[in-house]
Amino acid sequence: MRLGSGNFDLPIREHVDILLDPEHSLTVADLTANSRYFRQARTRDFELDFTQGRYWLRFAIANDQAEQRYAILHLTPSHIDSVRLFRHDSTEIAQVDYSGILRAPQLFVINLEPHSQQVYYLSLAGHGKLLLNPKLTDLHPFLIEFRAELFGNGVGIGLLLAIAAANLTMALVLPHARAFLLLGVYAICNMLTIAASWGYIALHRHVASLFENPAFVVLTHLSMLIALLLSEYFQPSRRKHQQGADLGFWSILVSNVCAGVTAVFLPISSSMPIMLIVVGLSSLWVTLRALQTYLKFQETVTYHYLFSRAWLTLFVALVALIYLHVDAGLETINLILLLGTAIEVLMLTVIYSTYRQHKTNERFERRLQVATLEAESRGGNESLRRINQDLMTPLSAIFGTAEMLKNSQLTPQQREYVSSLQAASQEMLGFIENVRSHPPLAGELSTTPELLYDLRPLLQDIFDSYQAELLWQNPETPLPQQVIGDPGRLRQLLLHLIMIASHHSQETGIALHLEWRNGLWLELRYRGKKALSLVESRDSAKHSDAGIHTRAELARQLVETLHGELRLHSLGQEQFIELSLPLSIWEHQQRLPKLLQLRSRRILIVEPNRTFAMQQKRLCEQWGMIAFVAHNRQQAIALSRNQCLFKTPIDVVLLSDTIDDPISLNHRLHDEAAATQLPPPATIFLQDSGREFPATARAPFRVMARPSAGLTLKRLIVELLESVETDPQHAEAADLR
Incomplete structure (x- = not known):
């Protein structure tokens, strides 16, 4: 091997002669005196078998440079019992002591004089078989x-x-x-x-x-x-x-x-x-x-x-x-x-x-929903108390006066007037009693109402209704006492699923399994056909039973409304309908951070329907907001410009999609605020069901279906105001206000 200029890292298999010494009798002197023992090594010769004896390797290195070179010979693997390196003059080169270094190979440092060449003999002795990998490397890059x-x-x-x-x-x-x-x-x-x-x-x-x-x-x-x-x-x-x-x-x-x-x-x-x-x-x-x-x-x-x-x-x-x-x-x-x-x-x-x-x-x-529901429940109870106090007292006076007039001497026409007054009073009293007997949040239910109810009695009632064909496998499973959700839709959904499983079942008996996993987890198991009607599209209605398809469509809509997950899977003939519903446990001791205060916030209600606009205005004023009503586009622009003139910007805009071009009005209100260096208003678009709304409005905005509950409106207002408060672009304007 001739070492040229620069660094090197060379395998020396192609430059080595090999000799097998079965009797362990040869020495370096024997090898230097007679070189006929060696032959050119081949690749397979490096699969050494030490049960046959000892091996000798011979190779030559030539240094063509005018400076002294240092090379390092390293052999892997290292479980060779004896490794000795000799020069041609029988001088032995000592092995590198690497006891303090985690190096597995056997290492030898070779000193090469300028313009010189030298023949080396390597003696290998060990036990068993191994694949030898000898390599020659420049010392400095190696280190x-x-x-x-x-x-x-x-x-x-x-x-x-x-x-x-x-x-x-x-x-x-x-x-x-x-x-x-x-x-x-x-x-x-x-x-x-x-x-x-x-x-x-x-x-x-x-x-x-x-x-x-x-x-x-x-x-x-x-x-x-x-x-x-x-x-x-x-x-x-x-x-x-x-x-x-x-x-x-x-x-x-x-x-x-x-x-x-x-x-x-x-x-x-x-x-x-x-x-x-x-x-x-x-x-x-x-x-x-x-x-x-x-x-x-x-x-x-x-x-x-x-x-x-x-x-x-x-x-x-x-x-x-x-x-x-x-x-x-x-x-x-x-x-x-x-x-x-x-x-x-x-x-x-x-x-x-x-x-x-x-x-x-x-x-x-x-938990935020629970806290909001608790606050709304207290507000509903207060409203009912005020109804009882403000209306029942004058109604009692009307009833008493009418009764006194009826017992006095009256002409037939006057008695007819008193009878009409009593009938109207009775009708008003019935209306008030209906309101008082309704749940506290009856007037403010959203698309998915969240009410307090007992879960186990509801499930037990359903089981009792279908006890002949339904087997409750774990009736003693622990369930929370009171949960938050929509009991009516839950009951309707479970009845639909039981009917669908009964329709597809080929044997009598449906197994019901219930668990609580941060929500209600329910499984219906039966033997029969898979209830594909629960997952098939509406276009496949003509290929299936119309009645069961309608029931499956209702079940899918109920699952979507309740934000649940419905899965179907099979195990042989066993069919499984698995339902997960995200119900929350009611805990009175829950305390969350106080919601963003709505008091003194300004809201602009843009609605052509005067009755609906006044209802929303009274609702926002109950929350402490300052409400303005505009029935057309020109009134909305004038009110917004007037507020910007006095540096009291509109915080929220409740914008009806019945207004001509609501998107351009949204852009106009944003431009008015930007012209006076005020934060842009947050917009809530009132959308009619079935009508698509383009998502080109300027943020922040939300879309709410009409009609919707006051709870939904309040939640959207809080979310929008919080997003504006946390926006770094509007932090300085919020601080000034």
Whole structure:
């Protein structure tokens, strides 16, 4: 080999002669005296079998440069019992002492004089079989590469430790966040798995592989055990009553525990194949289970978890290819393992954090609805009390006066007048009694009313009505006493589903299963045809029973109105109709941040219908708002310009779509506010049902169906005002106000 200018990194297989010494009798002096022993080596000759004897290698290096060169010869693997390097003059070159450095290869530093060439003899003795990989490298780039590898490994260890510390901190700070604790332990366990292998190599220099030690096998099973426990947190829609999935999970879990314990007592040649089989099956089972959950429930968190599993599979395949087919150092493989593990743990942490934040937002929104409903309920009760006080007293006076007049001496015409007065009073009294007997929020129900009701009596009443064909499997299941929702629509939906299941069932008997999972979860199970009418389109009505199709269409509309989820799935002849409804538990002790105050806020109501406009005006004034009414476009522009002139801008515009070109009016009101450097008004468009509304209005805006409840209007006003307050472009204007 001739070493030219610059750095070099050369495999020397093509430049080596080889000799097999079966009797271990030859010395360097014998070889230098007679060179006929050697022959040119071929690639397959480096699959050495030391049971046949000792091997000698001969190679020559020529330095054509005018300066002294230093090269390093490194041989892998390192579990060769004896490695000795000689010059042609029988001088032995000492091996590099790397006891303090984690280097597996055998290292020799070769000094090459200027314009010189030298023949070297390498003696190899060992046991068993191995595949030898000799390489000659320039010393300085080798040291730089070694430092870079050490730095990369330090970065990998530091990244894993930082992720583990962050997860453990979140587990301590956040309540009910055991998944973060498992993620932190999982990161530490993976780091210890790699470090254990590296430390084992440092203590046993004859080891050639990262994986030939019991500590690696045991820690790998422990890491798989934690990964199995973590997979449970990414199964949000798992059905707890299905024992098959739990049985498979516990079987895989126990298999890893048993394999990890037996690895301490078994030799590495036996425990390694067991580990590969058990860990491979565990990883395959977890991935297939997550895939089944995603295909069945279409969960976003399960989809992201599957993405992380795909990354892990790709990463393991990459490490295996590098280890088997690429001539890479052990430090490089260790660095890839550390960085790949850190990326996996980071992905799982981000996925679970996003999922937890989503659930937290859902719980906050439900509690906000509960608090709003409680406030509206108190306002409704106060309204009823005022009705009782303000109307019943004058009505009593009217009744008494009419009765006194009737008992006095009257002409027939006067008595007829008194009878008419009494009849009108009785009619008014009946109307007031109807209002008083109605629920507190009867006058302010939205499209989906939210009322307090007892859940179990409602379900029990439905079961009693269909007791002959309905079997309640778990009547003792714990259910909340009072929930918030629409009991009428819930009852109607359940009756429709029972009738649909009865229509498709080929045998008598429908099994009912109920659970509470942050909402009502219900399952109807029967044997027969699948109820495809619940998911088929309206165009398929002519191909099915018209009556059952109409009932299925109503059921779909009710599910959509109640913001629920309806799923159909089969298991052989068993058919399942699964329903999830997001009901909220009523808790009087709930206390949420106070809603944005509406007092002194200005609202412009643009509505041609004078009666409806005055109703909305009185409703807004009850909330403490300052309301202005405009019945046409010109009045609205004049009122807005007048308010901008006095630097008292309109906060909210309630704009009817019956006004000519409401979009251009929305733009005009925004331009009026911008001309006077005031924040733009938030717009609520009143939309007639069945009419499409173009989404070209200027933000912030919302669309509300007409007619709608005061509760819906108040919620939209609060949302819009909060969005304007938090907009950084309008923060300065809000402070000035």
